[in-house]
Amino acid sequence: MLLEIKNLHANIEGKEILKGINLKVNIGEVHAIMGPNGSGKSTLAQVLAGREEYEVTKGEIIYNEKNLLELSPEDRAREGVFLAFQYPVEIPGVSNTNLLKTALNEIRKYQGQPELDAMEFLSLIKSKMKLVELDQTLVSRSVNEGFSGGEKKRNEIFQMAVLEPKLAVLDETDSGLDIDALRIVANGVNKLKSEKNAIVVVTHYQRLLNYIVPDFVHVLYKGKIVRSGDKSLALELEEKGYDWIKAPSDSVEVA
Amino acid sequence: MENTLDIKKIYLSHFADFEHSLNGGKSHPIHQLRKSAISNFSELQFPTTKEEEWKYTNISPLLKHSFEPAKRIFKDTEIKVNHYLFDKMEHSLIVFVNGFYSKELSKIKDLPRGVIIKSLADAIKEDHPIVNQHLGKYADFKNHIFTSLSSAFVQDGAFIYVPDGKVVEDPIHILFLTFAGKNKIFIQPRNLFVAGKNSQSAIIEHFASLAKDDIYFSNSVTEIVTEENAFLDHIKLQEESVQAFHIGRMDVHQERNSNFVSHLISFGADISRNDFNSRFNGEGGESMLNGLFLVEGNQLFDAHTLIDHAKPHCNSHEHYKGILTDSSRGVFNGKVIVRKDAQKTNAFQENNNIILSDNALVNTKPQLEIFADDVKCSHGATIGQLDNDAMFYLKSRGIGDDKAKAILIHAFASDVVRYIKVNPVRDYIEGILKSKFHEDQ
């Protein structure tokens, strides 16, 4: 098993957001996490990546036989965890290439691999650029600065392509994309998908799942996974909305 | 330990010795400047934090030392200057060791006809008319004790004159090297740059210490005149000893349509104070002031800038940035005066600071005094930490904490450094930044 989340509880600013998450992800699998706004999907993603602002109060996360919660954010990345941010951060003055070169070499160093020289790095990013149809000018610009929403999302997938994670968590990478951009992003992800990694996509929309076909679909609601199923669950949600799932679990809470 | 009064007496007695050593120099017109400056000095008191202009900069540590006037070092050829030169740069180099011109270490290139790069001492000796015309005219010493001191001890420094219409292609590198050792010395470089009509040139004033922690006092004054339509690019790079005191002043007098660019890159001293005053004396002038300072330990950096929009249709653009760690202090005071007749003025000012520790502190104060009504002026100041979201983003990509910090600090600094057009100087500064933050390890 690549990832096992057991009874995870997490707070932000004293408020409990995650209230007992259980999730198992095997290598080679694609999981989709859906759920209404504010249900805790991004919180889960950020906790996986190690954002310090979230306080884990209970539960554990085993990743690749390690206690993930004990690792720093950078060590998680070096162990192969990647988060595509729902809202990628703009960093003026730091070029995409500089970020990626530093990141890649830090990861390689950690994994005991030799660092790439400038030439090797350039040819690597050239081939990865094609994957998400990013052009050179964007790649050499400051990280996400002045990028359109779609460009930012493609840039996240481009970074994923270069860093080749074992576990990629894509937080609403499809939101705000037109259908062409969606296709580019989804195709990129599909090319990166393999028997050696696993992908967790957080999404509101079934249309992404037409391209990236999940093995499992989970519904997160009020900090808990309230239902899991196969890809047909996503179709059902598309059709019926969340109310039929919300109602029973809300009543449970009242009771 | 001496009190302020005694310190003044000591400087006065040094002046008496200095005057005595001048012999024939006493009849020179410049000596009038010295004499009125020293009598002004004797009337003034060293500033305390009670004075508005020195509110956050307590200079009492400077007044605890009795500094001796620097003496000429005759074996200066043994000093290795290579370390302080900019790689791959064709340029004229004029070196001063402890404030004295070193002919041996300097290397002046073939220059366009009429262009002068030389020691001010020599120019005074030759009774150069440009020197007599301009020296002491812009750096008013009336209420400034340090400028009075500088003017009283006027002796050496760089004199640069670019006649009308001349373009000096290669940058002019002025290196002020201090070699204090155990002697607590004071050096007072005095510079005069006159850029003639339609001329173009780039000047680098570079202050460096041979030892990282020598104690000395550098009190420098630079007067700059840009005649009509002249273009002058000025870089001041300060790499003083962390125990030194650097009081620096620059006065720029800009005539019609002239364009002056100033970069101040400072790694501080124990206390460093930089006064920058510029005045638009004709319409259509442009000036850009870029500043970056990085201080650590107990260093204090203070920049006081004054841009005087005395004439209409001038643009000034000022951007200072500070990076502070440990218990260091920063002061930025940016004054812009737009006089009654200075319509259509554009004045932009921004000061951003990053504080990397709980004990560092910045005092920033914009001061806009606007007397004209048809103007565009803006100012802003920020003091903050590194952006948490950006830090987390970098770390989530596998970049360690120190390196992520270094990358963000460097990006913050580069925002100033990238405007330096003289590439080798920019590379040199980038190199210092890189090694300061161990980014390359």
Ligand SMILES: Nc1ncnc2c1ncn2[C@@H]1O[C@H](COP(=O)(O)OP(=O)(O)OP(=O)(O)O)[C@@H](O)[C@H]1O
């Ligand atoms: N920094 C914060 N401070 C306080 N509350 C927060 C913070 N971040 C998130 N929350 C709250 O936590 C809850 C879960 O937010 P989260 O972003 O995880 O939801 P989400 O499922 O990703 O929603 P969306 O679909 O809108 O992206 C929300 O109620 C949100 O307001």
Ligand SMILES: [Mg+2]
């Ligand atoms: Mg979210």
